[in-house]
Amino acid sequence: MxxxxxxxxxxxxxxxxxxxxxxxxxxxxxxxxxxxxxxxSTPVDVASQIYKWFATGVIWKHLMITLWESVLAFVIGSVGGVLVGFWFARQPRVAAVFDPYVKMMNALPRVVLAPIFALWLGLGIWSKVALGVTLVFFIVFFNVYQGVKEVSTTVLDNGRMLGMSERQLTRHVYWPSALSWMFSSLHTAVGFAVVGAVVGEYLGSAAGLGYLIQQAEGVFDVGAVFAGMFVLSAFVILIDFGVTLVERRLLVWRPAPVARD
Amino acid sequence: MADTAEPVAVALDNATVAFRVAGDRVYTAVERASLSVAHGEFVAIVGPTGCGKSTLLNVAAGLLKPAAGAVRIFDQPLTGLNRDAGYLFQADALFPWKTAIDNVAIGLEIKGAPRAMALERAQGWLTSVGLGAFGNRYPHMLSGGQRKRVGLAQVLIRDPKILLMDEPFGPLDAQTRQIMGNLLLELWTADRKAVLFVTHDLEEAIALADRVVIMSAGPGARIIGDWKVALPRPRDISEVRMEKQFHELHREIWSVLKDEVMKGYAQSSLAAEAS
Incomplete structure (x- = not known):
């Protein structure tokens, strides 16, 4: 077409x-x-609500809070996931010891942690960041762990025959491989960072898109609930677009996926 | 070539390689193989599929330890990896996240060469394998033959005294193989290294090598024949095949190899039925 x-x-x-x-x-x-x-509600009401938010500028504060929470959750979760995933993959014994606990924590629906985080970290942004981190961490962790373990043996042997020491293998083979796997989980990880932030806000906060939706719901303002949802969708799509740009820049060495119509 | 005065680059002495499979069962891939490659000599190993040719090469590279027997590299027993050898793998072994020139330069960089110098030398090698203008391409942007060229440059930039090649041109089409064969001979003529070249293609082996070694079908593959190839050099891969001497040698070796190839097929189909 x-x-x-x-x-x-x-x-x-x-x-x-x-x-x-x-x-x-x-x-x-x-x-x-x-x-x-x-x-x-009606589309006209929803649209006028969105317009009002932007015209008065109320929305920016909430958007910035949610964005900031998502970014922090993503960065902390990713760094943690990469480091731990890398460490576990290179130290099978450590991985074996922690394996049941990792599985247990991953099996837990993270939403139930929100009240605990709110208790520990208060109603500010950090309880939301913590919730996002628990989501992002596992996605990145599993990807990197798998990625490092599945480095092609031929490429490894080649590195060895070219004279690489274990440290050089880590730097030139394991590490790029781990990062490439991290980037392939980028979209999912960013999505989950936003989910963590919004769900956290929804369950108890004083600012952010989740808070906005929750407040509107509390007073049966369905128009504002829908308006909040639309803004949230647009927000996620924009972030996702940004991720695509970053990905294109960083994964140039990868073959482009075959397009199918 | 195999002058007695020349030092022996690779010597396998009664090397046996065995793998432990499924508990206590032991699979003997290669049995009591003895082989020597003189400095500057080009030796091709030919055998039926799955006979353990690559295994033998991995032993010479130090990637595998023989269960029995000895490996000597320039009269020194081999411990750990063979630091004198460059290895060209059958599968793609380039680092996919590095550009062609970085892939070539890495061999020098890890030895501590300054990056600018490594890049300059790498550019030189890329030019000699005919890829001077392709330095900033990533491996996936290159064709199979081009990737092999980069692989060759990657190995040769380190100036190894021994070159181990495991069916390096196997995945390529017939024309590209001939071109790559000629390129290899050209580079080898300029700087004679000891080459151990594994292939299943007898014609390729005769066209390239000074000596052709035949292995029997596995398991427990042995070396069952050793022929000198007296064809004059420099050779052109496609032309040398027309010569009478080539045909005679081919017929002679093939009469031995044929039975082993049949045995190899029978064994692999038996194995397929058993599994």
Whole structure:
């Protein structure tokens, strides 16, 4: 499909969906409102809410808080995941000892940790960062662990035959391999960092997008709930786009995935 | 070539290689193999698939320890990795996260050479393998033949005294193989190293080597034949195949090799049925 046609149809989906929503929320069909505005709000109300947030500038503070929490969670979780994953992969004995505990912690749904973190770290950003870290850490950890363990034996042998010491092998073979696996989990990790931040805010905070949604829900302001959701989606898509740019820059040495239509 | 005055670069003396498989069972890949490669001599090892040719090469490289027998490199017993050898692998062994020129330069850099000097030398080697303009490509942007060229440069930049090659041109198409063969001979003529070249292609072996060594089918593969190739040098891979002497030698070696190839097939199909 040509680009413009595609764009047209993509827009059409939004237009049709929003029109139907607006229609059924404002025009009674057979004397009944199919989408009562109290429960479903209307696209116009949602849009005006979003406009109000940006016009008054209220939203920026919340966006910045959520962004900051996500970034911190991502950075701390990734660094931890890379270091521990690398360490475990190079020290199989350490990995074997910790294996059941790693599995146990990963099996735990992280949301239940939120109240604990709120208790330990207060209602500020750090309890949200902690929640995000527990999510990001395991994704990066497992990827790096696997990546280092599965370095091609031929490439390793080649390194050895070229005269690399164990330290040089680490630097020139294991490390790049670990990083490349970390980057391949980048999208998922960033997504989870945002999830951690928003869920944490939702469960108890004084600022952030999760807080905004939770507040609106508390006063049955469905329009603001939807508005919060839209802003959140746009926010995640923007971050994801940024990640794609970074990835393209860092993984030039990788073959481009084969595009399929 | 095998002048008695020349030092022996690689000497395997009754080397036996065995692997432990599934508990107490031991699989003997190579049995009592004796082989020597003189300094500056080009020796090809030919044998049926799965006969342990690569195993023998790994022993010479120090990547594998023989269960019995001795390995001597320039009259010194080999302990650990063979530091005098460069190894060209059958599979892709380039570092995918390094550009072609970095892949070549790394051999010098890890020895502590300054980066600028390493890059300059690497550029020189890339040019001699015909890839002067491809330095900043990553391996995945190169064709199979080009990757082999980079691999060759990567090994040769360290100036190893011994070159071990494990079916290096195996995955390439027929034309590219001939071109690579000629390139190899050209580089080898300029600086004669001891070469141990493993292949399953008898024609390639005769065209390239000073001596062709034949291995029997595994398990417990042995060296069962050793022929001198008296074809004059410099040779052109595609032309040397037309010569009468080439055909005679080929017929002679093939009569021995054929039975082993059949045995190898029978064994591998038996193994397939058993598993």
């Amino acid at each position: 040509p680009r413009l046609t595609l764009l047209f149809w993509q827009l059409m989906v939004a237009v049709v969906a929003l029109s139907l929503w607006q229609f059924f929320a404002t025009v009674p069909v057979f004397g009944r409102m199919l989408l009562p505005p109290f429960f479903f």
